[in-house]
Amino acid sequence: xxxxxxxxxxxxxxxxxxxxxxxxxxxxxxxxxxxxxxxxxxxxxxxxxxxxxxxxxxxxxxxxxxxxxxxxxxxxxxxxxxxxxxxxxxxxxxxxxxxxxxxxxxxxxxxxx
Amino acid sequence: xxxxxxxxxxxxxxxxxxxxxxxxxxxxxxxxxxxxxxxxxxxxxxxxxxxxxxxxxxxxxxxxxxxxxxxxxxxxxxxxxxxxxxxxxxxxxxx
Amino acid sequence: xxxxxxxxxxxxxxxxxxxxxxxxxxxxxxxxxxxxxxxxxxxxxxxxxxxxxxxxxxxxxxxxxxxxxxxxxxxxxxxxxxxxxxxxxxxxxxxxxxxxxxxxxxxxxxxxxxxxxxxxxxxxxxxxxxxxxxxxxxxxxxxxxxxxxxxxxxxxxxxxxxxxxxxxxxxxxxxxxxxxxxxxxxxxxxxxxxxxxxxxxxxxxxxxxxxxxxxxxxxxxxxxxxxxxxxxxxxxxxxxxxxxxxxxxxxxxxxxxxxxxxxxxxxxxxxxxxxxxxxxxxxxxxxxxxxxxxxxxxxxxxxxxxxxxxxxxxxxx
Numbered sequence: 001x002x003x004x005x006x007x008x009x010x011x012x013x014x015x016x017x018x019x020x021x022x023x024x025x026x027x028x029x030x031x032x033x034x035x036x037x038x039x040x041x042x043x044x045x046x047x048x049x050x051x052x053x054x055x056x057x058x059x060x061x062x063x064x065x066x067x068x069x070x071x072x073x074x075x076x077x078x079x080x081x082x083x084x085x086x087x088x089x090x091x092x093x094x095x096x097x098x099x100x101x102x103x104x105x106x107x108x109x110x111x112x113x
Numbered sequence: 114x115x116x117x118x119x120x121x122x123x124x125x126x127x128x129x130x131x132x133x134x135x136x137x138x139x140x141x142x143x144x145x146x147x148x149x150x151x152x153x154x155x156x157x158x159x160x161x162x163x164x165x166x167x168x169x170x171x172x173x174x175x176x177x178x179x180x181x182x183x184x185x186x187x188x189x190x191x192x193x194x195x196x197x198x199x200x201x202x203x204x205x206x207x208x
Numbered sequence: 209x210x211x212x213x214x215x216x217x218x219x220x221x222x223x224x225x226x227x228x229x230x231x232x233x234x235x236x237x238x239x240x241x242x243x244x245x246x247x248x249x250x251x252x253x254x255x256x257x258x259x260x261x262x263x264x265x266x267x268x269x270x271x272x273x274x275x276x277x278x279x280x281x282x283x284x285x286x287x288x289x290x291x292x293x294x295x296x297x298x299x300x301x302x303x304x305x306x307x308x309x310x311x312x313x314x315x316x317x318x319x320x321x322x323x324x325x326x327x328x329x330x331x332x333x334x335x336x337x338x339x340x341x342x343x344x345x346x347x348x349x350x351x352x353x354x355x356x357x358x359x360x361x362x363x364x365x366x367x368x369x370x371x372x373x374x375x376x377x378x379x380x381x382x383x384x385x386x387x388x389x390x391x392x393x394x395x396x397x398x399x400x401x402x403x404x405x406x407x408x409x410x411x412x413x414x415x416x417x418x419x420x421x422x423x424x425x426x427x428x429x430x431x432x433x434x435x436x437x438x439x440x441x442x443x444x445x446x447x448x449x450x451x452x453x454x455x456x457x458x459x460x461x462x463x464x465x466x467x468x469x470x471x472x473x474x475x476x477x478x479x480x481x482x483x484x485x486x487x488x489x490x491x492x493x494x495x496x497x498x499x500x501x502x503x504x505x506x507x508x509x510x511x512x513x514x515x516x517x518x519x520x521x522x523x524x525x
Contacts, residue, residue: 062348
């Protein structure tokens with residue numbers, strides 16, 4: 001049980017934890033947080049693969065680590081786009097609900113859209 | 114000589130860790146936010162200073178030691194400013 | 209059980225504990241703070257896995273910039289999102305979700321523990337790339353990013369630009385061309401102004417140093433660019449400078465400079481060095497560093513624009 005394998009097991013636990021949060025929370029920003037948890041857990045598994053691939057005089061395999069660096073930046077870009085969409089939804093309608101039944105309910109109270 | 118440096122490092126880092134623990138105890142046990150902020154800022158700055166002091170003799174070059182001093186100064190700067198901002202918001206009564 | 213194993217297990221428990229706190233926190237703000245703390249602990253785990261470059265990126269982008277994004281978003285949403293926060297999921301859904309998560313985590317753990325024994329690795333190819341086409345680069349990750357997998361890195365910069373275009377296009381139609389909404393109040397607290405004046409120049413120098421030293425030591429364009437973006441955001445929060453209009457030509461040029469220069473060098477490599485995206489081995493390192501310089505500019509501008517959000521004009525819906 002090297003530190004890398006322990007970290008990858010932690011990553012697997014984070015993927016499960018993030019999936020639970022993604023399904024259970026109704027607020028879209030909480031879902032985004034849970035989604036980021038899933039992403040960083042997957043990156044930890046990449047890190048273990050990189051550490052196990054130590055060869056040719058290097059202490060790690062640099063290709064998965066380069067992929068993780070790229071992945072972290074792309075995950076941030078996706079989060080920023082998701083946040084912009086949620087904020088726009090809130091600005092135009094005053095609600096952030098993702099449940100389609102809330103939006104198609106016949107209006108019996110004043111709506112802000 | 115190296116054992117003296119090791120002893121110095123261990124003493125300073127242990128003292129720094131003690132101050133960090135004290136700050137964390139203050140965070141958990143003090144009744145209201147301003148006193149928690151006070152405990153955190155004072156104790157953590159002192160703790161960081163001691164840890165940085167303990168690590169200084171282990172650097173092989175003067176440039177490395179200078180980097181540790183710069184790190185310490187930056188953390189102090191941002192920690193103090195952030196504590197001021199949080200305190201101002203707390204005093205205004207917002208969250 | 210050596211002291212390092214004890215530290216590793218303690219760090220693992222800490223990371224999982226803070227992640228659980230992120231999920232079960234009742235308030236959105238508390239969850240975001242917990243996520244930033246989680247990002248910083250994760251950086252320590254990356255150090256333990258012999259990945260200082262990834263640790264730098266995780267601390268800067270994953271913890272820092274994502275934290276700013278989510279705190280700003282949570283603040284803008286605070287007013288009426290309370291009712292959806294109070295909705296509790298039904299017990300059946302929670303049980304089903306827990307079952308699925310445990311199943312997924314369990315399968316992943318079994319896969320992790322049964323990986324092939326002589327691990328397949330691309331380290332020899334990467335080391336060859338570091339000494340050959342990426343001549344003189346002491347950091348193998350920079351060599352992988354800039355010469356072994358250079359096409360992937362360029363495309364990833366294009367993804368960043370697409371994200372910025374996506375964020376801009378979400379704004380109101382009448383607001384197109386205006387600047388995004390400012391980060392904070394018109395008269396910020398003087399502690400914030402002091403922090404901006406003192407921290408931004410020093411942080412910018414450090415960011416540039418991290419980029420420059422990434423050729424031979426841990427660091428690189430992404431980390432340096434993230435730090436420069438963070439310093440720009442601090443200056444914007446202290447209202448030392450204002451956000452640019454999104455139709456400003458210098459902004460758009462800075463945004464596309466990175467991948468444009470990268471692509472130009474790649475196409476030139478097809479004519480001058482034999483194959484698409486190959487570098488002439490005589491001046492590979494200066495070429496890589498100049499591409500990286502433009503990349504740092506693009507990354508810093510893109511990250512800041514992503515956090516700033518869509519253009520905003522008072523009165524537009």
